[in-house]
Amino acid sequence: MVFYRNFFNFFVIFYFRMENSIGFCFDLDGTLINTTEIGDKIEKEIYKKFNLKIDDKTEREIEELTYEILQRENRNNLGLKLMWEIFKKLDLNFFQRIKALLISSKIFKEELKKIKLFDGVKEVFRFLDEKGIPYSIATTSSQKEVDDRLSKFPDLYAKLQEKIITRTNVQHLKPDPESIIKASKIMKLPLNRVIMVGDMHHDIMMGKKAGTLTIAVLTGIFSKAEILKYEPDFIIDSVAKIPKILPEIIHKLSFN
Ligand SMILES: [Mg+2]
Known part of the structure; x- marks a missing residue:
């Protein structure tokens, strides 16, 4: 005892x-x-704006691309680079990509107020x-x-x-x-x-x-x-x- x-x-x-x-x-x-949730909101808005229909395959490819880009060591402006690459994958042309980036940055600023x-x-x-x-x-x-x-x-x-x-x-x-x-x-x-x-x-x-x-x-x-x-x-x-x-x-x- x-x-x-x-x-x-x-x-x-x-x-x-x-x-x-x-x-x-x-x-x-x-x-x-919850700042990382802003990405989901941006995605939804961009899909709506450019009338994009995403199948499971593209969805998976975007997930893989995101994962791959996030693993890169150099992360200056990584958020912008990531979005640019995703917009490319979504077949947006150069001008659409610029527009999508502007929309994204506007949403980002708005959503940041609500974190x-x-x-x-x-x-x-x-x-x-x-x-x-x-x-x-x-x-x-x-x-x-x-x-x-x-x-x-x-x-x-x-x-x-x-x-x-x-x-x-x-x-x-x-x-x-x-x-x-x-x-x-x-x-x-x-x-x-x-x-x-x-x-x-x-x-x-x-x-x-x-x-x-x-x-x-x-x-x-x-x-x-x-x-x-x-x-x-x-x-x-x-x-x-x-x-x-x-x-x-x-x-x-x-x-x-
Ligand atoms: Mg983190």
Whole structure:
């Protein structure tokens, strides 16, 4: 009995020590905010505008093309490049493509005003605050984009001040580990005590390169089957599941 109690005490102490020495690094778009859904709206509008009928085959080809373009390392204006290629695939001529780009950028601006935090995001940050678990953000969006987006959520934005690494702060974008290394320094934690949470392969690849634990969320662009190829340590529906799996995360980290 004494042995079990001691073991239990040891476990409890160990668990709470671990809780105090881990930190989460979150991606932003598709992980905390629903900016990635804007693409679906643009697609619908363009199909309507140019009276496009898309069969399953073209739909699949566009999905593959999107996936292929998103894997490219150079991501300056990637959104524009992606749309241009999709419009080509849809057989739009040069002038139609220009028009489609203008329509897309208008929709993008309109939709950006309506962006939301995913369900449970506020609660997760409250949970981490209560536990004293540090957090940071590593995003490929620019400082201005981040300011524009997050200023809509003042409470969260206030919590995240000085904790956000944007593309403006680094020389090398994800999947290069530069941003997560900076994030770990902000949290004053070694990389093997950091958990990278993101919706895309670049988030997972970056975490793995840096030696962090990785969690993929399915709120962004990638399906479960697509993200599975990058072998994240966990795949969860959304960040809202983090409190529930925290014991498993700690268990896994303790063997890192
Ligand atoms: Mg993302």
